Amino acid sequence: MGRVRTAAFDDQREAILAQAAALFAHQGYTATSMNQVAAACGISKPTLYHYVRDKHELLLCVARAHVGRLQSLVAEVRAETHSPRDRLAQLIARFVRAYADAQNEHRVLTEDVKFLDADARERVLGGEREVVAAFADAVTALRPDLAQAALATPLTMLLFGMINWMFTWLKPEGPIRHDAMAPVVVDLFLGGLAAVQVPPPAKPAVKRSRPKTPKKETCA
Secondary structure, three states: OOOOOOHHHHHHHHHHHHHHHHHHHHHOOOOOOHHHHHHHHOOOHHHHHHHOOOHHHHHHHHHHHHHHHHHHHHHHHHHOOOOHHHHHHHHHHHHHHHHHOOHHHHHHHHHOHHHOOHHHHHHHHHHHHHHHHHHHHHHHHHOHHHHHOOOHHHHHHHHHHHHHOHHHOOOOOOOOOHHHHHHHHHHHHHHHHOOOOOOOOOOOOOOOOOOOOOOOOOOO
């Protein structure tokens, strides 16, 4: 019979994931040992193994928990009644604010997922793709013509390029807070989105034939 998890178990596990994310983010996954994680959590190494099987599972849990929280944000916005513009604005603002409290986890997601095995990595990336698809759907709802021109996903990736790396320069202790930047990002993206022009269809590439090299005459 499996062990019944208590609220205390879940709380301790979340604390372990938070400490592991901080260590992975600041010194790298490969440079972090399970001894260091246990010490940071104030528990013994055998106790740590009561919560996770090994360091690989610890990395997977950190990444999946972070992606799971982002998926929950998407679900919350979808469950609310919003106009197309407000839905996209809410998604952008809530993600910017969420990253303020998850900078370690976000760094792990962007830099350390490559250390997972193929199956585990696909589970994490699958969740990320769902999040990207939700944003692309919101972009499409606001500008249906962009989907027809296959631009919804590229624009979504440009948007994520704007907010995904904010942790590299927007520091929690700095003069500008994520709460203040969230509406700025919304205004910047949505204001620019209205001005996006659908490019004309690409002309088919002309295949140029290479000139034949004349044969050299040989002496008998």
